Amino acid sequence: MLPQPVLERLCRIRILLQELAEKRETIDSSALAEITGISANTIRKDLCHLQGLSGSKSGYSIKDLSTSLEKNLGLGTEKKVCVVGLGRLGSAILSYPGFLPAGYLLKAGFDADINLIEIIRTDVPLFPAYQISEQTRRLEIDFGILAVPADAAQKSADRLAEGGVKGIINFTSSVIRVPENIAVRNVSFLHEFDMLSAIISRM
Amino acid sequence: MLPQPVLERLCRIRILLQELAEKRETIDSSALAEITGISANTIRKDLCHLQGLSGSKSGYSIKDLSTSLEKNLGLGTEKKVCVVGLGRLGSAILSYPGFLPAGYLLKAGFDADINLIEIIRTDVPLFPAYQISEQTRRLEIDFGILAVPADAAQKSADRLAEGGVKGIINFTSSVIRVPENIAVRNVSFLHEFDMLSAIISRM
DNA sequence: CGTTGTGAACAACTTCACAGCT
DNA sequence: AGCTGTGAAGTTGTTCACAACG
Numbered sequence: 001m002l003p004q005p006v007l008e009r010l011c012r013i014r015i016l017l018q019e020l021a022e023k024r025e026t027i028d029s030s031a032l033a034e035i036t037g038i039s040a041n042t043i044r045k046d047l048c049h050l051q052g053l054s055g056s057k058s059g060y061s062i063k064d065l066s067t068s069l070e071k072n073l074g075l076g077t078e079k080k081v082c083v084v085g086l087g088r089l090g091s092a093i094l095s096y097p098g099f100l101p102a103g104y105l106l107k108a109g110f111d112a113d114i115n116l117i118e119i120i121r122t123d124v125p126l127f128p129a130y131q132i133s134e135q136t137r138r139l140e141i142d143f144g145i146l147a148v149p150a151d152a153a154q155k156s157a158d159r160l161a162e163g164g165v166k167g168i169i170n171f172t173s174s175v176i177r178v179p180e181n182i183a184v185r186n187v188s189f190l191h192e193f194d195m196l197s198a199i200i201s202r203m
Numbered sequence: 204m205l206p207q208p209v210l211e212r213l214c215r216i217r218i219l220l221q222e223l224a225e226k227r228e229t230i231d232s233s234a235l236a237e238i239t240g241i242s243a244n245t246i247r248k249d250l251c252h253l254q255g256l257s258g259s260k261s262g263y264s265i266k267d268l269s270t271s272l273e274k275n276l277g278l279g280t281e282k283k284v285c286v287v288g289l290g291r292l293g294s295a296i297l298s299y300p301g302f303l304p305a306g307y308l309l310k311a312g313f314d315a316d317i318n319l320i321e322i323i324r325t326d327v328p329l330f331p332a333y334q335i336s337e338q339t340r341r342l343e344i345d346f347g348i349l350a351v352p353a354d355a356a357q358k359s360a361d362r363l364a365e366g367g368v369k370g371i372i373n374f375t376s377s378v379i380r381v382p383e384n385i386a387v388r389n390v391s392f393l394h395e396f397d398m399l400s401a402i403i404s405r406m
Numbered sequence: 407c408g409t410t411g412t413g414a415a416c417a418a419c420t421t422c423a424c425a426g427c428t
Numbered sequence: 429a430g431c432t433g434t435g436a437a438g439t440t441g442t443t444c445a446c447a448a449c450g
């Protein structure tokens with residue numbers, strides 16, 4: 001319904017609003033533009049896609065706006081997530097403190113290496129990789145984070161799909177194939193570096 | 204010159220070609236489509252933006268294509284990078300083995316906490332944060348990775364800019380402001396999660 | 407009066423269809 | 429015959445300009 005670029009911007013805006021909420025009551029589109037780097041015109045266009053943003057006088061009420069964004073973006077409820085692959089990246093994610101306040105609950109970690117599972121100290125329950133489907137289903141996990149080596153990516157994705165997750169964040173450089181009712185976001189460090197290289201080489 | 208969406212796809216294609224090079228000699232647009240998830244039409248359109256892709260018979264020579272992509276995307280030369288912020292994410296990045304084969308040399312790490320610098324075991328030289336400008340300039344570092352807490356993001360970015368870096372990968376949730384000759388790529392875990400939530404809530 | 411909301415104009419990107427090579 | 433390369437058509441997203449509103 002909302003086009004993807006709009007979604008991207010609305011999510012960004014909401015995140016930035018959270019810090020802002022402590023400092024101010026209202027904000028107008030040009031101040032938002034200043035903070036987000038998005039043009040004021042685009043911001044107004046984006047925000048008027050939102051359902052149920054009540055009548056406005058001058059600027060948006062930060063509280064109302066946040067609420068409306070949460071509703072429209074489906075960010076109201078807590079989501080359960082798991083990490084697949086407990087190498088350096090995976091375990092860094094395991095101990096990332098930012099998830100909880102944002103409403104994402106780390107419910108499980110998986111790795112093919114059983115030794116690793118014994119060694120890592122964390123409050124998050126850890127399981128061997130072959131239990132991915134079973135445990136994600138049992139724990140009703142919404143999202144999986146793929147932090148495995150590239151050659152294990154598809155297999156792990158299959159298991160997550162089998163376990164009924166609704167979304168996957170893929171840190172692998174592989175392209176994974178999943179049923180189309182599962183959302184995938186690809187995040188690749190190397191891609192980001194290559195993009196920097198490409199961008200600066202044409203300036 | 205090349206529009207950004209094209210750049211994104213070309214970079215992705217090049218990364219995927221690297222693994223493929225060991226298995227095959229040539230590949231046609233529809234096979235590439237299969238692998239990358241990009242439509243064959245779009246791939247052909249993208250590739251014909253490239254300068255100096257020699258005459259084709261059936262399919263592209265993977266080797267030629269890779270070479271051409273590297274040239275056109277400015278990926279030929281090695282780039283020097285540094286990590287700012289050596290928390291869990293920062294130190295996971297420090298020991299990520301994928302940079303070197305891709306042509307990115309980790310030349311320095313920085314953190315405001317001097318104890319941390321003593322503790323971390325790595326081959327990469329570590330320095331206190333106040334030396335960022337000085338060391339990045341001395342070492343001729345191309346790119347900086349921002350993995351600091353949100354409230355230190357702008358300050359660190361300023362120091363990197365001062366040190367003459369050409370690009371920054373920003374893992375912070377803050378929006379950083381830099382001179383416009385510096386490229387920035389924002390990578391935010393929370394944003395990715397929010398996007399997953401937003402996407403699935405409208406299916 | 408300043409700020410929002412929004413149709414209308416514009417620009418960018420993608421898809422299509424097919425001419426041109428090999 | 430099959431594949432690439434590419435103008436042209438179609439679609440989507442962005443910017444503009446201004447009417448409507450407190």
